[in-house]
């Protein structure tokens with residue numbers, strides 16, 4: 001099973017049999033609140049009628065269309081809708097099937113772009129510690145989660161370096177929104193540029209907000225500073241918006257929230273509310289145009305997937321984009337509610353930090369001595385017994401409730417978590 005304690009799970013299975021709105025149904029019949037919108041990917045709630053019907057109609061009309069040397073109109077229309085939403089008219093979209101594929105695609109575009117422009121030495125990619133960019137060879141290479149990397153070192157792409165992560169609880173503990181401390185960490189990019197020389201660096205890739213490693217919020221000014229440094233040195237800036245794209249921060253993209261224009265944006269998950277796998281890369285028009293050389297009957301970019309732009313995934317995305325204009329302002333209005341709720345857990349047993357941005361939050365809990373990663377799992381189990389499904393990783397519990405949640409559901413989620421924390425502490 002993906003990222004699962006297989007042996008424990010087989011002895012204690014946790015099975016989901018149905019979903020509706022903001023709730024899952026477990027195999028024993030219990031309804032639980034889906035506090036992470038699936039895996040950050042179902043912000044519109046489960047099985048909204050419009051998405052269900054769009055997929056049903058599409059499978060009857062055009063189930064599959066070859067993605068190589070052929071196309072179908074809805075995919076092109078989707079690309080236009082996505083660039084319009086991102087206020088990047090004229091830019092292009094390359095469709096894939098997951099966040100991992102989006103990241104590997106963006107890295108390939110970056111390196112190939114510089115080569116196409118005659119700067120073939122620009123191959124190095126800069127990632128960041130604690131980053132999660134999926135599990136492709138490119139993604140784990142630029143990613144910064146040691147456990148995802150250590151077994152695969154010989155397979156990783158060479159020529160990668162990492163910025164330091166920005167999480168320092170002693171300086172930013174219990175931050176509400178963006179921390180004041182940490183802007184200087186962006187200047188580490190200048191140090192890496194001095195070390196490797198800009199002429200060898202293709203791109204910098206960062207999650208604007210690090211989601212999977214526990215809602216690590218960028219310090220004020222940090223992303224703007226990265227943008228300035230990249231621009232100064234001709235380095236492409238890639239935002240991995242697989243989690244933040246399509247509204248998680250209350251704006252269509254994190255690029256809007258932070259008012260930073262990256263050269264590429266990777267997305268997946270919420271683009272179509274996860275009804276059918278879909279991801280993609282928004283690519284600056286100038287990058288696209290650099291590939292458009294040579295005889296026009298030849299392929300310009302040797303890359304793509306059988307299921308790129310799959311008609312069912314695209315149909316789901318159109319339906320999701322129809323729902324987003326209503327869902328997004330509601331999500332934005334819930335952000336301060338979530339902030340106040342989660343920070344009310346300060347002082348509860350085991351809690352060592354709380355942070356939030358947009359409609360996302362995380363709390364850290366004190367580890368069980370000598371048993372790393374056990375405590376958050378215990379809290380997860382206590383919460384699940386009480387009707388709340390959180391996400392646990394390491395010593396962190398994350399929440400990213402569906403945009404369709406009510407204020408009362410956010411409050412109830414918080415109170416259930418409070419009970420779960422107290423019950424876990426009572427276990428000793």
Ligand SMILES: Cc1ncc(COP(=O)(O)O)c(C=O)c1O
Nearest residue numbers: 098099100132133134240242243
């Ligand atoms: C920022 C980011 N990039 C990439 C991925 C990988 O996406 P997938 O699991 O769809 O391959 C994730 C998944 O959580 C992610 O959070």
